[in-house]
Amino acid sequence: MSLKTIHPFPARMAPEIALRRLESLSKGAVVLDPMMGSGTTLKIAGMVGCKGIGFDVDPMALLISGVWNRRVDTNKVLSLADRVHEQVREMQDMPELPWMDNEPETAKFVRFWFAKDQADDLRRLSSLIYPLSEPESDVLRVALSRLIVTKGRGASLGRDISHSRPHKVTEENDFQVFPEFERSVYQVCRILNANPGTGLASVREGNAKRMDSIADQSIDYIMTSPPYFTAVDYFRGHRLALVWLGYSLPALRLLRDKSIGLDRVPDKALDDVLIQELHRKVKHIPDLKPKVRSVLQRYSVDLFEISQEFFRVLKAGGRMTVVLADSYSSGLLISNTQIFKNAARLVGFQFGEVEERPILATKRYLPPPSDSRGNSLANRMKTEAIMTFVRK
Ligand SMILES: C[S@@+](CC[C@H](N)C(=O)[O-])C[C@H]1O[C@@H](n2cnc3c(N)ncnc32)[C@H](O)[C@@H]1O
16 A cells, blocks of 8 residues: 655554554544654544544654644645745845754754755745744645655755664755745645545644543554664654754753653663563573663663553553564664563553564664664564554
């Protein structure tokens, strides 16, 4: 099944995984993706007549999922874009962007990743788009971000930004921001017209560990793909665009702190007995360096805590599908899937079935080319597991 997306996103879920499982649900059933990313689960849920609820901590995920899943009047988008173009042409002075100009780390970051001409033009566009509050203005934000979050050449001096592995390749850039922005707006509108959002989804900022706005046992189906152990830092690439959408680096760091799967040691004392249970049947743990073992412990407890929350919100008898792949750390294969199975069992889920699928080479998560793990990972992360559990 092909489903054209409005913006790249790393490690997107294959839409057919969601379609095959959600199409048998009754209309109006409530489907939750607590870590929605670009919103594939919500999109498919809407297409089969289900209500969707999605959470994420990454503002880029919220932006993309929001636009992709809501009803958008693309004529209004195009007239808004025309207005922005007119204003940009009339602009005399260089506008200020307070979150960037008053925050030295963000200003330095922008000077590193953008050449002057593109930075000036992005500044002009950003100053006009940032204050807009019409629902259609989010489409302009997506269109702007697409100029930056690309695999190849774009408005920045980097490459591979869409895979969250940005690396600077040049000091010069002749990318034309305004005409490319115009084209980008048209492209997003075309994709939205071909497969419009249903408006059946609610997209919320929040941590999958604590979805306070969701009542106990109110969800019919959970479908999600959590981050793998230390495989991807979603913010690394997305911040190149988010600094043009009102975010300073310190503000983004606070949001990133809530992400799971990052290379971080625990920030609280962990329960040894729980860790032992979570690591049952998981190989290679004694061979890991102490710091990596500690990072893995944090990740495992994070998987346990999200599982607890998933159990709380799912209806008795409801199903949960989790797409996850095992990942390599220092050359050792860590079974993220076994850790998740252990976590789910501990909180009360019953394991249903598993389907293994090859991960396309283009969809794999890889560290930047400068990182020596890159090539070995490319050869190794080849399958993902689609695990379904039942809430007793
Ligand atoms: C593998 S991606 C999901 C991709 C998604 N299925 C799609 O099709 O685009 C994992 C997502 O989990 C999000 N995430 C990480 N930690 C989170 C947390 N504590 N709460 C909510 N979302 C989180 C990341 O920001 C990322 O968007």
